[in-house]
Amino acid sequence: MQIINRQPETHEVIDIAKHGLPVTIITGFLGSGKTTLLNYILTNQEGLKTAVLVNEFGEIGIDNELIVATEDNIVELSNGCVCCTINEDLIQAVYKILERPEKIDYLIVETTGVADPLPVALTFLGTELRGMTHLDSIITMVDCSNFSLDLFNSQAAYSQIAYGDIIILNKTDLVNKSDVDAIEIRIRDIKEAARILRTQQSEVPLPLILSVGLFDSSKYFASKEAKKNHEHENKHHHHDHSNHLENDGFISISFESDKPFSVRKFQYFLDNQLPENIFRAKGILWFDESPKRHIFHLSGKRFTLEDDEWKKEPKNQIVLIGQNIDSQILYEQIETCISLPFNNKAK
Missing domain, CATH: 3.30.1220.10 (CobW-like, C-terminal domain)
Structure with missing residues (x-):
């Protein structure tokens, strides 16, 4: 996991003291364009100082060479599956951001491509971070050129759609419009109320995806209780990657x-x-x-x-x-x- 801070060219005031630091979670299956979207946001979000937390699945932290950053202030944290390390490392990483002397306006968390975004969201809802941050939305990236209607038989891929507030159908230039229409129908079957956007190279107008207030925390408290019960039952089991990775193979x-x-x-x-x-x-x-x-x-x-x-x-x-x-x-x-x-x- 790395922390990347972008220095703004102009200044825009957000009342963080009143509402907490706004947070956007970017999720999506392997190769869907999450890092490209992240780079696009960092390159175009003028006026905000944005902190980014990246947690990738793999032993080599390649993304810190690929992510567009405007300064060298990169802090290496953990390097594992987001669902396993998130409750330990994400909280500490957010604290490091909140404790920085310079004011941070926005926080973006990019999950790994085989992560269920729910544990990430619950960390902001069910820990001490709840009073210091507010979750703005979960963005799910979808690769239209490499999409499986059975969602790769992956529970994680299904969860990414099911919990997405905004679902971006990316790489639409690489497939026929009828194929994109079929993908959208499949996604509507899973998440009817999601905001669905179509794009190429992860380029989407930022007002459509940031500071949109689409995340409804009241829907997730039942899930949070179920998650806590599950963790209690399995508290003595330690593993390198979370169960969904093992189940999905x-x-x-x-x-x-x-x-x-x-x-x-x-x-x-x-x-x-x-x-x-x-x-x-x-x-x-x-x-x-x-x-x-x-x-x-x-x-x-x-x-x-x-x-x-x-x-x-x-x-x-x-x-x-x-x-x-x-x-x-x-x-x-x-x-x-x-x-x-x-x-x-x-x-």
Whole structure:
């Protein structure tokens, strides 16, 4: 989890003392565009000083290199599934923000793509944060180009829709309008009252998603009591990831190397070895054939590779998230992408 603070260019006054620090939760399945939306907000929300909490699923904190920040004040907190660590780390992270000498106007929490947003919301409703913050809305991102009508057989993916106040149908430019219409019908079946917006590249007018007051806390107290009872029954069970991850079969594979990949080998891995049930991958890649730093994103069957300059010593970092995969085989396949030293290439 990282804290990123954006310095405003102008100043707008929000009565935090009266209402508490406004909070927006951004959720959505793997690769739906959450970080892109976050970057868009930070780039365009002039007049507000915004703090962002990011909690990603995976051992390598790649997002702190990918998130657009206007200053270097980034604090590394925990690095695990949001549903497991949220009740411990989120509260402390919010306290750090509230205790900063400079005034913070807005807080955005981005969950991991396999998280149920309800525990995050209940942390703001059912802890000491209730008197210091107010939850404005839960935004759910949906990838129209990689959407499963059965919601990937995932309880977390279902919960993201069910608890969304605003549901953004993203990447509409990559599919037919009839497909987007079918997705919206499916979502209305789950959450009829949600505000549904259609967009490309996570670009949506900010007045439609921030300071909208759409979250109704009165609907969630029954859920909160059920959640507390469940936690009481399971208080002696400790685990690395929350039960919904185990139930849904999600696995995160993290790979890191100080040796470059071969472009040809990595392309072969993507074309011939990558399992279909890898829903999301992202990384900072170093290729033997290129002096550039390459930012890699994969969602479903599509991937992008963008290059820029290295800011640190070159190395490979990649995280893949999938369902019911053989992590050992996948790790070995990625390892074979490493370029051989020159004196071994002919062997």
